[in-house]
Amino acid sequence: MSRDPPISQMQLYRDWLEREKGLRFSNYAEMWTWSTTDLAAFWRSIWDFHQIQSRTPFEAVLGDERMPGAKWFEGAEVNYARxxxxxxxxxxxxxxxxxxxxxxxxxxxxxxxxxxxxxxxxxxxxxxxxxxxxxxxxxxxxxxxxxxxxxxxxxxxxxxxxxxxxxxxxxxxxxxxxxxxxxxxxxxxxxxxxxxxxxxxxxxxxxxxxxxxxxxxxxxxxxxxxxxxxxxxxxxxxxxxxxxxxxxxxxxxxxxFDHPLWILYSSGTTGLPKAIVHGHGGVIVTTHVGRLHFDLGASYAPNTFGERFHWYSATGWVMWNQQVGGLLFGTTICLFDGAPSGSKGSHDWGTLWAFAARHRVTWFGAGAAFYSACRKAEIRISDHGDLSAIRSLGTTGSPLPAEVQSWGSAQFAAIKGGEMWWCNISGGTDVAAAFFAGHRELPPHPGKLQCRHLGAAVEAWDDAGKPLVGQVGELVVTRPFPSMPLYFWGDEDGSRYRSSYFKAWPGIWRHGDWLQIDADGACTITGRSDATINRHGLRMGTADIYAAVEHLGDVADSLVIDIEDGQGDSKLLMFVVPSDGRALDSDMEAAMSSAIRRALSPRFVPDRFINAPGIPRTLSGKKQELPIKRLFQGWPIAKVVNLDAIANPEIIPWYSARAKDWLEGAR
The missing domain is CATH 3.40.50.12780 (ANL, N-terminal domain)
Structure with missing residues (x-):
């Protein structure tokens, strides 16, 4: 196996652009701007650089630029398995x-x-x-x-x-x-x-x-x-x-090109999980851009083989699909089936590291919560085998705290010497890809995302639709991206699809995350701007949790919120209104926990059950998860709750008091 000096995939691509297209960029910001302003040229270059196969030529890279409904590579014929x-x-x-x-x-x-x-x-x-x-x-x-x-x-x-x-x-x-x-x-x-x-x-x-x-x-x-x-x-x-x-x-x-490949599920706060359909072509081309950001194969340039790519994931998480995507480049994928904390309830957070050592993993990824758990357990990574082959660490699922990244870097400095490159990414099931990713050549930003993904026209907007820099705003995508959903299964008129992403600003994708973009291009996701539950990278709609507990005779109503703790983890709180005026007790908590384990997963059992006098609802009957979550995140009540829109505004002071107690306890 050739062991030539490392050349990043991004460098190989840049050299190709200059040689084949006459394009030269002085920095990544210029390259990203080009990739999001000349969409046809950028995505054609990805097709050509990776020599994607088609039996027939395509008529145009982007024939109809609109969201939703953009038409990509019409006329091309592809196949993921090919x-x-x-x-x-x-x-x-x-x-x-x-x-x-x-x-x-x-x-x-x-x-x-x-x-x-x-x-x-x-x-x-x-x-x-x-x-x-x-x-x-x-x-x-x-x-x-x-x-x-x-x-x-x-x-x-x-x-x-x-x-x-x-x-x-x-x-x-x-x-x-x-x-x-x-x-x-x-x-x-x-x-x-x-x-x-x-x-x-x-x-x-x-x-x-x-x-x-x-x-x-x-x-x-x-x-x-x-x-x-x-x-x-x-x-x-x-x-x-x-x-x-x-x-x-x-x-x-x-x-x-747009033939359906798979259906992924991303739950909203009401109704059934969204059945999101992605196409062969869109997944292929965006995964190849992801390869540039992941830098898969660069240690063995000029060939791209020899990499051993592992991302710990359950099959229900989109990162499983991303790991399988490594096969698109001839990369060996390393699968681990089991608990990341070890067998026999041992909470051995060295389990995955030992797996990586045994199989000479070169690229190791996991949810941010995994790294936080390793740090909390005070493990010494080097105790779990020879991990000198690892050259990249990947994270997603939730923001990675800066101190956790610094801890991991220090651990690997003792193993390998020098700086470990972290590829922190964020995107989602919605696009089966990333909107933010790593870049081996950019400066490290512990706890942040190094850059916006090539081809992803991402901005942070205020309520008026004005782009923000250095401030938190709504994560939006202003131009089409090839792996945006083809449609939702069963959504015949497309109304649910449009409502999910394009309701706030027609023609603009609203992702549902809070985003800050710094002047130097580094980005931070500060949490969900909707009420979807995100537990260790696995998302579940609150409707699924309510369905699990509210069939119990003792539960009259409930509301659940997920509160990030700033350490790469979160606390899941469930407010419960017992039936017939009875008080919440240990038997009820055990019954609800059991119901959630049985219907969903142990991952979604609340960390705390709270006896509540009622559940705040809109005049149309919708539970107000997001306003209550924001109260528990420290937002002022006047900014998050419109009492005129609440059917039972008399209970809001009770939630405000509980939020104040929670925040004082967190301090």
Whole structure:
């Protein structure tokens, strides 16, 4: 393997722009400005630089610049799986695996590039034989294991539409998602190990199948942990075993640039989770820009192979999709299936570091809360193996405190010497990409995002729509971005899509985050400007939590808010109005906690339950989560609550008093 001096991917791209396009930039700010003002030239350059494959030429890079509804690369035909499989020959010749996977029980698997293709094609043929055609939905209930990656590629090969939920989600929450899309195929695991516990998921699979009459074929990953058989299920392993001339001759279908690739879910504060549809082409081109910001492969320039990329994630988080995206460049992806704090309830925050050491991970990513937990546990990272191969650390999910980043840098200075590069990113499920990212060549800004993403016309606006510098404002995107949603599934007239992002300013994307852009280009996300719950990088709408607890007879009403603590973590508070005037007690708290664990996940069990006299609602009946959250963040009551718009304004002073007590306690 060649070990040439490091050349960043951004440097390689800049050199190419100068050589091929005659473009030269004196700094990153100039380059970003060009990328967001000449969209056609920028995105054409990404296509050409990465040699993205199409059977047909495109008519124009951007044929209709509007949001929503921009038309990108019309006439081009692409396929996500084709872009992955194009690296097989070169990577395999170097003896590099496509996937390295380990679970918390210590089972390790490596899958070579030809084997990845053979298994994905084998499953694609099995699905085709079962009647799957373009546009059919394939739903998965799988953890972070190779079978999930294989199944995604199989779906993409056929033009079927992929969607996945993690098995740590309860069946009710999964059904809220899968019912919307009526999948033809379900792929599920019948048991998992997590935090040292063996969990039988066969009952959950049976519940899913019974409630999803659209499912015609069920493939099961047999874990050995199931206590009951699942009638009519087919073994996924058997479906992956085909190896014949038909497999060898198979080619992924050429698809229109905007053909749906997958459906991700991002919950709002009311109603069912949004079923967000992204296209093959949009995901491909934006992931390739992400590669420049991640600097994947640069340590081994001029070839881009040899990187070992890990981002700890559950399959229900968009970062799982981002990790799989490493395959688009011929990068080895390293999957860990299990608890980041170790098995057997040990709270061993060295678990992931030991995994990275064993497999010589070069690029290590995780949610900001993981790094904060490591610091709180006072671990010494070097105690967990030889981590000298790591050259980049990535974070997202919530703002990374500056002191945590500085702590991590000091840890790696002792391991490697010199400065560790942190790639702090922020974007979201909404675009399956980042709006803010890292840049290896820019100065470090502990606790901040180094820069705005190339091609992302992001600004911070005040209430009047005026751009701000050095002040907090609403995060907006003023020009189209290729991986913005094609549409929401079931949103026939597009009204929910428009309401979600374009209600505040027509034609301008409002993301729902508070943003500050400094004069030097560094950025800070200061929290959500809506009420979506974000727990360790996993988002859940408050409606899901209410659905879990308010069916209990003792609960008359409830309201939940997530308060960031400034240390990379947050506290989830639930205000509860008990039925029949009774007081909140430990039995009620236990029942609500159990209901949330069962229906959603333990991640969304509140840190504190608070007995409340009532829940503030608008005159139309909507719960006022955001105003109450802002009170608990220290905003003045006059700025966040319009009493004339509240149906029960008499209870607001009670919340204001509780917020004051909370803030004084936090100090």
């Amino acid at each position: 872009e992955v499989f194009r690296h097989i020959e070169a990577a395999d010749a170097m003896g590099l695996p496509a996937i390295v996977a380990e679970d918390e029980c210590g089972q390790v698997r490596e899958i070579a590039w030809p084997e990845l293709r053979r298994r994905a094609v084998s499953l694609a043929l099995a699905m085709r034989e079962s009647g799957v055609v373009r546009g059919d939905r394939v739903a998965a209930y799988l953890p972070n294991i190779p079978e999930a990656v294989i199944a995604l590629l199989a779906c993409a090969s056929l033009g079927a539409i992929w969607t996945i939920c993690s098995p740590d989600m309860g069946a009710p929450a999964v059904l809220d998602r899968f019912r919307q899309i009526a999948p033809k195929v379900l792929i599920a695991v019948d048991g998992v190990h997590y935090a040292g516990k063996a969990l039988d998921r066969s009952a959950a699979i049976a519940e899913l199948r019974q409630a999803l009459p659209s499912v015609e074929t069920l493939f099961v990953v047999e874990s050995g942990l199931a206590q009951t058989d699942i009638p009519g299920a087919r073994s996924l392993e058997a479906a992956l075993a085909r190896d014949d001339a038909v497999v060898a001759a198979f080619e992924p279908e050429w698809l229109p």
